[in-house]
Amino acid sequence: MPSPGLERQTVTLDGKGDFGEWRDAARRLLVAGTLPTAVDWREKHGTTDLFADPVPAERKPEEAQRDITVPRAFMTLAETVICHSDPGRFGLLYRTLWRLQAERNLLDIVSDADVVRLNAMEKSVRRDSHKMKAFVRFKEIGADTPTTGAPATDVMEVIARPVSLEPGSMTIGRRRFFAWFEPDHFIVARVALFFQRRFTDMDWIIATPKGSAAWDGTTLTVTSEPADDPKLTDDADTLWRTYYSNIFNPARLKVKAMQSEMPKKYWKNLPEAELIPGLIAGAEEKVRAMAKQAMKDPPAFHAKVREAAMPKSEENTARPGTLDAARADARDCTRCPLYCKATQTVFGEGPDDAKVMFVGEQPGDQEDLAGRPFVGPAGKMFDTIAGEVDLDRKTAYVTNAVKHFKYEPRGKRRIHQKPNMGEIRACRWWLKLELDLIQPKLVVAMGATALTSVMDHAERLGDYRSRKVDLDDGRTLYTTVHPSYLLRIPDEGRKREEIDRFREDLKTIKTLSDKL
């Protein structure tokens, strides 16, 4: 007598995508130690199969003790692969299950021949499921034939009743739809849930040669019985075909790309597919006609529209006389090329008679989006420390030496870039205007860029830091670091020191401004 593992066994399964029947059989075989090569897996055809072995016996209690463990990933894979229509899937899955007992990492070895085949099958089932979600086409059927509780196959006899189709028409109660689809694999049960989640407020039936599904608002009924195509029509298909042929651009013919995603095997159940040969054949002619059609005179309303759009007044090129006018003019500033890359000009902000003016470097990411100076992380740092020394930012005028954000894109972020001398010079025009219009007594330069702009000359920050300097025009200049510098110090100890120094600077500024 041969050892139990070598004894040939025939297992006959229904094979319509039911994972449970394979799992039970496979578990029993594995517990019995049956070699993969000794199992002959068969699919039941029709209701009687002369060669079928008796239905496998129930699990014995002692077998249940010896439960088998498999990686979770295998179960997920197997549940999908079992829906494949390839008769070899049962054997392949069993062999993989067998191998997994010794090679726990087998599924990770994606170049293993069995794993490659399993993955290909899984992909094919997933693709088929996806295409079913995409290519099922519902046809509306009359509302007078009850479907509630009726098995899907009975509805084959339903004759489509014309449904009034126009905007504003009302249907009382639930509307009913029918779809015929031909999948490659046994996927109806898997995909039915998708349709239930999506088409909740209507009754529908999807019939296929590999089973059907029906939904009536409370129950989803799924059978694996094959159905026939009742060949229904729906008036809305005409509108859909109108859309399909007009959304197509004949100047970009790419037939292969279309067919790889919408293979011909699906065409017979797609109402729009009958248009495809005609659209392809006529494409070139359409493009040629378009090229020949010379530009004609514009339609009558064009002139009226033009006239209405003409600018009412002449553009004002003079130097603006008020802060508001300056701000408005700065919106369109093209004095340096930075405007092309930034979102907007970020002009200064504060009372137009402020005694103190803070000058920073340039707007950052947040300032660029918000259109306001010092609202990002550096601005928050400034506000916090200013608050600690009772310096009220609202009474001061806050602006930047350069008014457009200069940066370098890096993936999903923007990396700040220092403005160059040309950009500082170009933008100094605006800073000078702000100084002239506001006439602050004290100007605070924060960072080297601000200092350079105020002095109109490249200066070293170290030479001016924490010093009071009298400017020619009777103003006082005080220089400190830019608050963003504080954010960039990696060493925590040094960072604290520098923040303390900055706080001292702000304290001095507070004292100076109180005396003004």
Add this chain to the structure above:
Amino acid sequence: MKKSLKERLAILSDAAKYDASCASSGTTKRNSSASGGLGSTEGSGICHAYAPDGRCISLLKILMTNFCIYDCAYCINRSSSNVERARFSVEEVVWLTLEFYRRNYIEGLFLSSGIIRSSDHTMEEMVRIARELRVTHNFRGYIHLKSIPEASPALIEEAGLYADRLSINIELPTDAGLTRYAPEKRPDGIRKSMGDLRLKIEEMRDPTLQTKRTRRFAPAGQSTQMIVGADQANDSVILGTSARLYGSYGLRRVYYSAFSPIPDASRNLPLVKPPLMREHRLYQADWLYRFYGFGIDEITRDQPDGMLDLDLDPKLAWALSNRHRFPVDINKADREMLLRVPGFGTKIVRAILTARRHRTLRLEDLVRLKVSLKKVQAFIIAEGWTPSRLIDRPDLRTMFEPKPEQLVLL
């Protein structure tokens, strides 16, 4: 005489086809199980049909109206064009969307419009359509609204409550190009809209203080489109603009649309076949930037005139001008370098990294993973394979170039 619904659908879908996007992916997962309404979105988008131009049809992509007071040279709907004009009512768009959706033709609506009367008036009507669908009809499908330039922030804010995605087209890669071809559009205005939208999306994503919950606001983010080949901008400029848009406004996608001849075209425009290969190469380069760790500069630096190679894909072109970085040992190299091997996609790289933990990989393993050896073998080392001096061959490029073809005259 008033045109029938079908006639207007023909006009207003024809007018919408120059917008490349038809994506319905990347939004929140939701369905109608609990509400008992209609519609769902489950993460990945679904293309319900493909037109013979190879483009996916996922949404009902239409214009509310193709009347327009703007006169943008590249646009079929510009005010000076003699194209037939039509207009849908709010109710008609809602009805078409729902009826198309019920028959499983579409994932939802992509609504755009010519500008009638004013930006705000147009935007208001579009928002009304989205509100009707969501509130009155309990519609959970996908909605993409094209923001109208210069529409008021309040309207955009309301639009974001109903729409999955909002977009505004940058139209042309440079400000100079836009000013020349679309005199009424302001490039800074478009950037400002994008910036406002990013701030709004970020604000809504933060949990509120009271309810501690994030609010739904354009969950599929924002996107834009650039026309390629209408102006003189080269690929380096185009990709630089994309990189800036991705970095500045958190765009999900920048779409490139090869300029396609339109009927009754403005004399300012090239009347040539759309540069489809160029468009394809731009998409490839865009992917390299976003998913493969390439800098724009790296992709375009070695290309003459800043134009991508039409014969070779940009990764292969980069590899051929950076041969010193190859061959790469597939059993040792890090992910970053594996991603730079021509012929390896992100999935293959993931598979290699997983599999090599358990066994040393040979060329045969790659064959089973459906990798084209012809493409990769010159660039890699595997167990039992070194490309010897293949990488240094002067004729390496010709091994990859497409076979010469008889030119077809238009």
